[in-house]
Amino acid sequence: QVQLTESGGGLVSAGDSLSLSCAASGLTFSSYVTAWFRQAPGKEREFIAGISQNGGTTRYADSVKGRFSISRDRAKNLVFLQMNSLKPEDTAVYYCGTGRPIYSAYDRSSMYYYWGQGTQVTVSS
Numbered sequence: 001q002v003q004l005t006e007s008g009g010g011l012v013s014a015g016d017s018l019s020l021s022c023a024a025s026g027l028t029f030s031s032y033v034t035a036w037f038r039q040a041p042g043k044e045r046e047f048i049a050g051i052s053q054n055g056g057t058t059r060y061a062d063s064v065k066g067r068f069s070i071s072r073d074r075a076k077n078l079v080f081l082q083m084n085s086l087k088p089e090d091t092a093v094y095y096c097g098t099g100r101p102i103y104s105a106y107d108r109s110s111m112y113y114y115w116g117q118g119t120q121v122t123v124s125s
Helices: none
Strands: 003-007 010-013 018-025 033-039 046-051 058-060 068-073 078-083 092-099 112-115 119-124
Touching: 003 092, 018 033, 018 092, 018 119, 033 068, 033 078, 046 068, 046 078, 058 068, 078 092
Parallel strands: 010 119
Antiparallel strands: 003 018, 018 078, 033 046, 033 092, 046 058, 068 078, 092 112, 092 119
C-alpha cells in the first residue's frame, strides 16, 4: 500500500522559518511529480510548490515565490519544503501529494493520486 507522511509542522512567529518533510512508502517517489498544497479553515486546498520526478523542474505559487523552496532527496525517498519569512496568512494544514501532471497542471489538486494526512503550520503575528 502507498503511504505519504508529512512532518515538521508547528507553531512559529511571523518571520521565522520552518522545514516540512514528506516521506513515501509503497512507491518510488522519484517516479512521480510531488507537490505541496495547503488548506486553511473555510478555504479550498491551494497549490504551494511542485517538483518534477528528477527534481530538475520546480514551480511555485506567486504567494510563496522567493520565500519557500521545494527539493528532493532521491536516495532517502524524501521531499522537503523549506519555508522562510513566514506570515500569519501561511497558517494552514500542509499536504504533500504525488501524481503525474504536466507542468502546466502542477497546481491542480485533481492531478495527484496520493496524499498524506497533513501537518499543521501555525504562524502567530
